[in-house]
Amino acid sequence: MIEERTKLVHAFGALAELGQEVANRHNFQETIRTSLHLISGALGIMRGGVARYSRYGHELNMLAVRGLGDDFPLSLSLCLEDERQFLTNGLNPIETSHARVLPFFQVYDRSFESRRIELFVPLVIRDEIVGAIFLGEKATGETYSSYEKEIICAMGRHIGVAVAQRNLMAEIERQTAENRKLFDDLRTTYNDTVKAFAAAIDCKDKYTEGHSVRVGRYSEIIAAELEWGTAEVEGAATAGYLHDVGKLTVERKIINAPYRINAKESAELNKHPAVGYEILQPIHHPYTDVPLAAKYHHERLDGRGYPDGLYDREIPYIAKIVNLADSFDAMTTDRPYKARRQAPDVVEDLKRNAGKQFAPELVTAFLRGMLREISGDAKDKKFRRLLGREYMETEGMVPLLRKTLNEMKPTSSLTYIAASVGGDGPRH
Ligand SMILES: [Fe+2]
16 A cells, blocks of 8 residues: 555656646657656656657657667558547557557557557547557556556646647748748749839830849949848839839830930929839838839939929938939930940049938948949949949049048038938928
């Protein structure tokens, strides 16, 4: 009687420890190994194993084994009949010697026999088989008592819950990975569509072939230089690619005029930012500023831009980026009425207009990116690919860029004034 009570205390101690182990669940494999160790230790069992059930493969895969030897199968298949019987049986120990009618015990009879597996416990949690426990004979050679079986059931429930939790986590991780893939596919489709659109816009303007695509790339360079995150850099590129989408509705002869257009034609052309906004606004963009970039990419910091004559901080930041990229491309490509300007001249222009047309910190970022590439600090040759090697690496460019960058002010003088008066700055 005293011996029985000692055993009982010992077994319940093991159960408490097992509960603790499952609750901690920092390392799943370790939890299962410890569980098997605790059951074996508490009941004096020499051999056993804990398996996890794969409902896709219909097999029990061993997670932890003890004294089963190398030839005991690590993966055991179940047929539908086995599954059905185990579900009906629930989380109760099955004596292998009494269960030979089931296909599972017939198939693995020799393995069970040679390792003297006496008990098989299907881990049924919430009407689902999540695993199984195999237990060999007891060290004393006695058969399992009913209270020992109860202990095994209680411990099995703890282990089953741990396995079920693990399965749930794995399922969540799988679904997360699937969602991530779907999202990436969608993003690729969106970006490809944007590029196709940019190519369509550029088709209309035969003199500025590839303009939208280049503006997209320059906007991307500026955003990357500002150390924006991947999605934001993609957003800046998109805004650049689509900034002139409104030109799709402007007459081809105005866009392609081989002369400086008159006031009426100019008024027609100047509608394209507002039209672009109308086109882009109803679309759900992953990057919200895309329509605003189209609408305000001809605004200037000093309020002399169009369509609304916005002033410095009223202009959305993304539109300032696209404006710089747009202007840079206009200066560095041939137009029917104007040959492209040389690189040092363009750098001077950007510096001169920083704080008037361009945001100074963006000019700084852009020129810094240029300097890093020409001086060999940047691996990716983005400018060279867009403008040609000779153009970018004109003599004296590195000292010129260094000098210009040293002289650049971090923010516009207009912003300083606006900040010091505490208002939004002068209106136009
Ligand atoms: Fe434009």
